[in-house]
Amino acid sequence: MTVEVSSLKELVEQASGTSGSPDTQEYFVNMGPQHPSTHGVLRLVLKLDGERVLRCIPVLGYIHRSIEKISEHMNYMNCVHLTDRMDYLSSIMNNWAVAKAVEEAAGIEVNDRIRYIRTIFAELERIQSHQLWWGVLGMDLGAFTPFLYGIRDREVLNDVMEETIGARLTMNYVLPGGLMADIHPNFVNRVKEFIKYFRPKLDEYDDLLTNNVIIQERLRNVGVLSAQTAVQYGATGPVLRGSGVAFDLRKDHPYGVYDQVDFEVPVGTVGDSWDRYWVRVEEMRQSLRIVEQLLDNIPPGDFLVKKLNSKIKLPEGRYYSQLETARGILGVFITSDKKDEPYRLHYRSPNFNNLWCLEPMIKGDYIASLIGAMSSLDLVIPDIDR
């Protein structure tokens, strides 16, 4: 059996040969790599009939930095810092995923304090990520002000985290075997202040966007993704939950201290952009709940349990660990050959799998719906390309 390898050019030429009715002309448009609402450098080749999207071919690789290849030449401690640059909006969760894989492989058991702090930071970062997403969604739908409100509240949270971590975006806080530094003495109080500050702000978000008629018109019944399609196309995270599948690693395969806290997993019903929007806004509330429960109970202890050693070697084998980032399941696949560098390190990035839901979602809809639907997927392109 021969295998045919095609190219994008051939694909476009092939597709442009088939035209619809004689009086309309279908045409191709490049959306990206530099486009304000592709959130970076995603390129979509759109086949349009007027404003209707007939085909949507994502073209990737404009930020493919070969992280997996670089990781093969790095020790496990260094691999962690590259993950910051993948999904930079959930960097702590990315760090944690690698740390978790290495810890499980090396048989390191971290203490409760580390688990508590990791969980708190992961939830804070989930809030932070959703704040930014909320603002950007508003901007994509043409309202500029929500974007600045989102950024405003993000900065408040950033301050809290910066006090402990020292970085604003690429946190690099979680290491295999513990944490980079202990939490700041002020941390607990400041997080409490933040929660007090942010609860009313969430209602303000509702006033500005959620209850806005135009937003509802723009999101409801747009980009409908059935549960079956979502599962088939490998969607995870809020995209999958928006479609009505209550699958959350935090509940189903608890890690950290998620098994000790009480929270709900918001689930959509229809699977349209509105459901995904609602799921994320609700997730912010749940994250606040989780943080509140954990904050007062951080047990004493060390923030490092194992000697930090850049020459750490894992026993031979395949290790997979995954956790729920703000966008879905991040999986880390480590193949070790007893050296201090991974033989193969693969990241299952949530955005990569979520992206493919785009075409079934918006086929035959307007460009404007495409923007809204894409925004509701909350893509981070460097995470797709790695």
Place this chain on the structure above:
Amino acid sequence: MDRETLQAAVCQLDSSIRPLEENADRAAVVVEAAALPAILRRLRDEPEFSFAQLLDHVAVDWIDRGQFELVYHLYSFKHKHFLFVSVFVPREDPRVPTVCRLYPVAEWQEREVYDLFGVLYEDHPDLRRLFLEDDWIGFPLRKDYQDDFMLDRPR
């Protein structure tokens, strides 16, 4: 179902399935390339397993053995269990039937593996490079990939 039971149950499915010899942190089986789609279909459809989602597809270049290992990582929402399905293909002529009829997401995961490893997927509807330009020469994640552009880290 815990790890060992699941692995044993999957192995009973077909005589060509055998457990993975190397160490893995979850149930892992090895199947023949030709039998892959049929086995994955059974794994997906039989209620005992119902692996509804293909979480991940990874390739590993075992250059010493002259083989590529293709790992399909399955997950079942119903039973909440994971499974590695490995396929070993020769490095010289890496071919494997596509599974994107079963799991649509495989279309792109397989394209990624083709792009970076050069594994050819038979009957794939749209086999193109995913990350690199269409005229890129070589498959960069292979262990023997050489490139004038790449720099080695000074030791």
Place this chain on the structure above:
Amino acid sequence: MGIVTDKLPGALEKVPGGNVLVTRFDEIINWARANSLWPLTFGTSCCAIEMLMATGGPRHDMARFGAEVARPSPRQADLLILAGTIVKRMAPRLRTLYEQMAEPRYVIATGACTISGGPFIYHSYTTVRGADEIIPVDVYVPGCPPRPEQLFHGLLTLQKMIKEGETIREPGVRRKPVISALPEGVTMEDIQGEMKELLVKENVVDVHQAVDKLKWPSGTNDGS
């Protein structure tokens, strides 16, 4: 690449033959250009969050410098803020974008990746090692990612460069590219020396020593 701390190297060259009127005119135009830098919405990866979003946000507010009018179309933009890694596939597109921008156009390279390739230099088969291999860069802002304040320093450095540099009669005559945000009295050699020292050091850290060193000076650390 020159190192600039506060003052730019060299004094303003008075153009020979230019009379007072023309020079004044040039000054006005340069003043206008320096104070109206409309950036292109172009971000490739992590730095975009800090450079385009956080700087535009209420806390830092790039609008104070008149630079918040982010144009999505390169035709109307004056300033290309390179935020994030440039890879081989993006390189021709970046060049196109730069060429699509109308003169005069300025480029600020932010972050380690656009300056040198950053953490992706070695063993990467795609990362371009520095955006200046593709397009001319006016100001480098180091950091991974730089803080918004650092970008503002870069922006002010660029404004200074524009005010003192190129004139309308001599387009394209610019100062050498500069690194922004180095503190006074620190040179590139110092930094390189320090980095070498760090690299030479044994990579193994004693955990108890490290913990002691990293403990916060006051407080009980038990989180209550």
Place this chain on the structure above:
Amino acid sequence: MNLISTPLLAQADPASAGAAPSMERVPTVSERAAEALQHGIWGAAFYIVIGLVAVLIVVSVLGLVMSYIERKVAGHFQCRLGPMRVGPHGILQSLADGIKLLFKEGIEPGHGDKVIFIGAPIFSITATILLLAIVPVAPGIQVVDMNVGVVYIAAVSGIGVMGILMGGWSSDNKWSLLGAMRAGAQMISYEISLTIAILVVVMFSGTLRVSEIIESQQQGWWIWRGHGVAIVAFCLYLIASTAELNRTPFDLPEGESELTGGYHTEYSGLRFSFFFLAEFANLFVFSALATTFFLGGWLPFHIGDYEGFNRVMDILPPVISPLFWFGIKCTALIFLLMWFRWTFPRLRMDQLMRLEWKVLLPFGFANLILAATVVLTGLYFFPTAT
């Protein structure tokens, strides 16, 4: 028959037309020119030059001032400061922008239609200048005051869309073309509602001459004299004029997040600034026209025959009073439009069309019929006070 008393028929009598305004009529610039023409050509030329220069200055100053105000207002809506560094509180910011745009390279797309490409921004700004000519700022401060003023407004405001269509067409850019087509569909549709809303006032005042429309509001502004009818008309006017101005929530032709820059994607330098200027000057023009039609133009707030109250309102000296009242009403309306812009997200194309043809237009016609009934029965406040 009581129909005689309605202004509509009263206007038919030429003798009463001049007698109705209480204030003495101050000739406009064009009338002065026509008068001077009888004595010699130079006097007329003098007035024509004055009129032209005034309009040009007004357009450029409007562009500068409005863009500054817009950025400041946006800044304060978004919890930030806006321009601060160029001059005190950044008041020279738009001047710097203007000079920069003046000396920026003007790029013409290689495969575009050059003549149309260059002509488009000129068309756009010409429409604005022509509209500005009829804006009555104060008695006498008006370039032309023609007897068919309202018809003129409806005719001339259509030229603006021509410029946008030409710009989008000649740019040789698919995004531009999409933007231009959106603009064409949108502006032509909403012009109907706009005109219908104005017609209500024309019915009330019984004249097409804008200065007389203002004079007819001596007893009170139409917006409250006309019961609910005028208020509905005013709302229709506001919505339609927002659409005419291409501002959020109707900024589809530009739609940054969808079409990168819409019709002006390919424009740079001075030509782009023409579009920019036209947009901001139009903002003023439409607010000024709303002031004229619904809010009594330069007239102070009067209530029918309540002499005492009216005298308090007339307290300003007659030279400043019209400018003050016109300015304050116009500013309020501009602020309202900016408020819209920084609050609402954008509509989708089909929703936009649905809003016009299925909601606004039927409402407009019903309102028009209602207005006719109101006028014929003399139901509005102070019908015979003039």
